[in-house]
Amino acid sequence: MEGSSKKESWLEKDFDVVIGGGGIVGASIFRELSRYELNLLLVEKEEDVSSFGSTIANTGIIHGGYDPIPGTLKAILNKEGKKLWRDLAQKLNIDCEFNGVLVLAYNSEEEKILYELYDRGIKNGVNVKILKKNEIKKLEPNLKETYTLGLISEDAGTIDPFIATINIVRSSYENGGKVLLDTEILEVIREGESIILITNRGEIKTKIFVNSCGFFGKKFLKDETLIFPRRGEYLITDKNLKGLISRPIFGVPSMKGKGISITPTPHGNILLGPTSYIVKEYDTSSTLKEREEILEKVSSFIDFNFFPYIIRDFAGVRASSKTKDFIIEFEKDSNVLHVQGIDSPGLTASPAIAKLVSNLIKEKIPLVKKKNFKETLKPNINLKKLSKEEIDKLIQKEPSFGEIICRCELVSKGEILESLKIFPYPKNIDGLKRRLRVTSGRCQGSFCTIRILKILNEEWNVPFEEIKKKGKEGKIIYGEIE
């Protein structure tokens, strides 16, 4: 079974390209390469794609492209990626919103920086506009009116990075790409024209290895010290604040990066953050200090008490490069292609990174286009997108769509059952959360978790203690009481 943790017979063969890392970058490259007649494999060390690293802790913004320094890979790929996302989101049923992104200046110093961003935007050839106070007020009437000037990129937006990664992997799989989960690449051995990947479950031989393992791939670089981890923390609110703001709001950037924003997600929650701290190792714990920092920055944008609406905090680590740009290149004397230091605007750039990688690989091995590449995905059933009549008809055909399991996010048993059958398959509660949003609502799982456990216990035919919240050890139940 593809995507399983068993070593199948097809692993005995050699691969043309192995992609390391099932995050948004690895997934995007995977899909792009699945357009071609290649023996293609994606390797992910966790039990599921989109479950670790930077993909699970970013703001989900498709950036305008005015922020990166002109001429850098970041600038070029941000611009191209932004264009590609609209089409991709539609083809692959990815929740997104394109209402633009706003940057605000609050004094003359900051206005100078804003004009710098504007210049950069023009040089980068992207959509940018300077806004006067009254124009900002029209767009975002609930903000504190202490801003003096604004900048908007009207074709920027937000996207769900989990669904994006999952659906992109699914599309690649449906086009013949193979996936190996629970497989960690420990060592990369360069042997002339081939690469041997030593994993925790055996050896894989391939012509080309794409190191898009994020932070966990820095050890394969010749100079590991190029990459340093930066932690960012977020607070997330429930969905009762719809209409408070309509688009991501940023202040002017600083040395640390774009800064803390208020960002409405396509699902209706509001993300506050991220902070930015250089850490020594992969540390995703939340701190009081960062929480206070977020609330303070946010209060400079808007006079609103978010406190009663905050349902969760989370933190993630992004891999930044000392070169201040993406590293996307083959090693001089081997077929290892590094895709490293992908921090912001990594999510935005992903589809463009994939195209660049594909072009780089073209120079090494012939790429023959597949004749029947499937561009689209069959949409999953989503009650929230159906009318009452459609839902009623659906329930008459299959009653489990009428049994609501997650009250906060309105997810039915039928949708959960369906999700279990769609590749890449969810492996635990957090996997279902990323696909269906169960447990991520206001009650944070206190109603639905039990019901989900029961469904998984029945469908997977495993005892309760084997169902995890996340990862391999995150079990919820310890077994039966004596």
Added chain:
Amino acid sequence: MKEITCVICPAGCRILIDKDNISNYKCKKGLDYAKEELINPKRNITTTVKAINLTKKRVSVKLDKEIPKDKIFDVLKEIKKLKINEKVKRGEIIKENILNLGVNLISQETVE
């Protein structure tokens, strides 16, 4: 010296019991309660029993009388040996005269 929380009224006085000496109570009910707790504290147990081939996994049960406090875990041990595999009615006796203490284990609910 032991300190116990009186349960008679919401004031929840912390009554001190030193061997046979009771102090720090604010009313007679408190004193009586402390005396009982000193001489012969009693408790009930509410717990669940495993159910097999019924519509529920566990049946909630209780004792029909209080038992001496120090017998709680012994009685529990006996209860844990039980399994219910037949329909049971609320109030029905599941196990009679546990550990010869003169108390019965009864079902809190009707389970088919």
Added chain:
Amino acid sequence: MVRLNNFDLAIIGGGPAGLFLAKEAKKKGLNTIIFDREERLGGILKQCIHTGFGVEIYNKDMTGPELIEELMEEVLNLGVPYYTKSMCVGFENNKLYFYSPKGIIELSSNYYAFSLGARERARGSLFIEGSRPSGIFTAGFAQYITNILGLKIGEKIAILGSGDIGLIMARRLTLEGMKVIGVFEIMPYYGGLPRNIRQCLEDFEIPLYLSHTILKIEGEERLEKIYVSQVDENLKSVGLIKEFNVDALLFSVGLIPEIDILRKYLLINNKTLGPIVNQYFLTNIPNTFVIGNSLIIFDLVDKAMKSSLNVLDYILKKRKRDLEEVKVIQGNLIRNFVPQILIKDGEKTKIYFRVKEPIFNKEVILRENEKILSKKKFRALYPAEMSEIEIDTNLIDKNEIIIEVI
């Protein structure tokens, strides 16, 4: 689609408050129907296998399942129809909709009473530093896992919050062979009933750490450790930080009225976090009442049940429209109260309230400017306990009265 109409009273939420109102309404001749989102009626009481229920209403000290069965017997004997597995999704064009395995249910009723119960405050709204492993549960969740599914939630357990649910779970988990290493409470006094402190903690020598809070959580995928410290009178951490190795942490830090589905239309009181109502528990939504824990968190189920009869009172009295309204203002040392509005219909009624901090030998009064309309003396009253004060609406002249502690 299932289309239901011609009902006098539709009750959404088949827990104790909803069931009690349903059977009393039916007894008084109202065409009543019950909806519930679970497979069985009974609400949260199905998993509350401890005693303390029904003392006022049935004169018996019953367990949750016993009380529910008692109520269900009456409901069934009276022939009140009910729909289970039916999730209310809100109003549209004056009709109420539910999703259920039978299809979409469209309901039209003269009156609606929502008894949706409460939700538990979870980690997200508290903020504790550290990682986000599994092994962190709310006490109610742990109660379900233990009592209904018969499963273990961990081996070494810490409990945050000394409310009754936490105390009851401390006992329950101990009886089932798990080790509860302590209950941590941030306030200098406990939040539950003295009876539970005695019979759940003292009986099993489970330590109660007052004025303590949990600072940090550690554990990659499953909980491994918590860091605890004492707090001062401003609830700020002071002194040494203690470590405890635990693999499960239960939150018993408060309940919040569940009224999310009506949030779009309801006026909410920011102290109760439930809807603003008058003394008949009527909300700003026409013909719509909210009762039980989804109105205000009650301390005793019996109180929630009894007070639900206010709805019946209103429906049967068929009172005049456009009666003058009196606003009830929150005063000194009152934490929250319900109703926040009184309609001057010449009847006697009562206001349910809680105090902010423990009071001893004080009075709670209702006054209109300087005129005291009602008063009640308390030798001792703790924040966890809900009390009530009566008021005769005839005595009110102005449009504002204040409830306070003096």
